[in-house]
Amino acid sequence: MATKRVSLIQSVMAADERYAARIRSVMKERGILLLNLIGSPGAGKTTLLEETLKRCRFSAAVIEGDVATARDAERIAAFGVPVIQINTKGGCHLEANLVLRAFENLQFDKLDVLFIENVGNLVCPAEFDLGEDMKIAVCSTAEGADKPLKYPHLFHTCSAVVLTKKDLLPYIRFDRELFWKDVESLNAKAAKFEIDNLSGDGIDAWLNTVETWLKQKRETQRA
Amino acid sequence: MHEMSLVEALLDSLLPLCAENKWEKVDRIHLRIGSLRQVIPEALVFCFQTASSGTPLAEAAVEITEIGIRQKCDQCGLEWGGEIPLGRCPGCGSIEVATTAGFELEIDSLEVFENGNEAG
Numbered sequence: 001m002a003t004k005r006v007s008l009i010q011s012v013m014a015a016d017e018r019y020a021a022r023i024r025s026v027m028k029e030r031g032i033l034l035l036n037l038i039g040s041p042g043a044g045k046t047t048l049l050e051e052t053l054k055r056c057r058f059s060a061a062v063i064e065g066d067v068a069t070a071r072d073a074e075r076i077a078a079f080g081v082p083v084i085q086i087n088t089k090g091g092c093h094l095e096a097n098l099v100l101r102a103f104e105n106l107q108f109d110k111l112d113v114l115f116i117e118n119v120g121n122l123v124c125p126a127e128f129d130l131g132e133d134m135k136i137a138v139c140s141t142a143e144g145a146d147k148p149l150k151y152p153h154l155f156h157t158c159s160a161v162v163l164t165k166k167d168l169l170p171y172i173r174f175d176r177e178l179f180w181k182d183v184e185s186l187n188a189k190a191a192k193f194e195i196d197n198l199s200g201d202g203i204d205a206w207l208n209t210v211e212t213w214l215k216q217k218r219e220t221q222r223a
Numbered sequence: 224m225h226e227m228s229l230v231e232a233l234l235d236s237l238l239p240l241c242a243e244n245k246w247e248k249v250d251r252i253h254l255r256i257g258s259l260r261q262v263i264p265e266a267l268v269f270c271f272q273t274a275s276s277g278t279p280l281a282e283a284a285v286e287i288t289e290i291g292i293r294q295k296c297d298q299c300g301l302e303w304g305g306e307i308p309l310g311r312c313p314g315c316g317s318i319e320v321a322t323t324a325g326f327e328l329e330i331d332s333l334e335v336f337e338n339g340n341e342a343g
Contacts, residue, residue, distance in 0.1 A: 001336045001337065002336070002337050003250045003251075003334045003335060003336050003337065004334070004335060004337055005332055005333070005334050006244075006332055006333045006334075006335060007331070007332045008240075008330045008331065008332055008333060009329060009330070009331060009332075010236065010329065010330050011328060011329055011330075012229055012232050012233050012236065012254070012328045012329065012330055013229075013232050013328055014232075014236055015232060015235050015236070016232060091228075092225060093225055093228070095228065123225070123261050124225035124228075124261075126261070127225055127260065127261060128225070128228075149307065152259065152307055152308060153259050153260070153261055156259070156308045156310070156322070184310060184311075185307075185309060185310060185311070186307070186308060186309070186310050187310040188310035188311045188318040189310065189318050190310075
């Protein structure tokens with residue numbers, strides 16, 4: 001049987017991109033900054049959120065993505081902020097349609113910053129646009145200094161890199177200079193932070209930057 | 224391992240198109256995938272074979288063209304390629320660099336069997 005070739009040239013993710021665009025327009029309309037936190041399991045994403053919520057002057061909400069359990073949502077709820085848990089039941093990343101569905105149960109009134117904590121994984125979450133303003137790569141000293149070059153997609157496309165568990169440095173072998181050199185080579189524009197989980201040192205710089213991003217978003221919204 | 228999600232998205236795009244155009248059987252699907260996309264071709268093909276069963280796409284061969292990384296400096300205009308994307312222009316050192324290729328995830332074209340008497 002004869003075949004004919006049909007030219008299409010369209011994105012595989014066309015449907016997903018439409019959901020992400022919808023999220024982006026809801027966030028823009030309401031002037032809410034949307035940050036997508038991506039990192040390995042145990043990188044310290046939830047701890048970073050806890051430390052953020054403890055100190056922040058803006059109003060925040062959190063969407064938690066996990067394969068199973070509501071443990072992260074319970075930790076976040078302790079701070080009295082709105083939180084929605086998405087369980088992917090095996091899925092290694094969040095997708096925009098899941099986030100849109102979570103919006104149905106979220107109170108947007110007077111919200112400044114919405115954090116999405118993605119499923120713990122350095123590969124797949126980087127691939128899926130959730131309509132975020134920025135992807136934030138969260139990496140701990142315990143994971144080793146080689147992660148940026150091993151996972152170039154995330155570290156090349158993120159807007160900030162947060163190195164957590166700085167307090168472990170005296171006890172482990174972590175080439176800090178190499179880590180930041182590799183981040184810089186992949187992404188010279190990314191904002192860079194180091195957080196000491198015990199003393200909370202470094203959190204203020206992170207919070208100030210989030211506030212600046214929020215201000216910039218609202219300014220462009222008004223423009 | 225997000226290949227199954229990609230395959231689901233691929234089927235969501237192509238199956239309505241098959242129904243609309245009354246294509247009963249697709250012979251070949253040509254995809255263009257950027258090397259920064261972290262897609263394992265064998266895993267994608269395996270997921271595709273599993274998920275497409277019972278559809279007009281069931282026996283289609285999936286051909287993947289890998290697109291290498293290309294970058295361009297917005298300051299000096301230098302263009303380059305490589306294995307790893309750079310955050311700084313190797314020519315002038317500017318951080319205003321754009322990655323112009325390497326993130327593709329596109330359906331380029333299909334080869335479909337023409338329905339019996341319409342052939343030609």
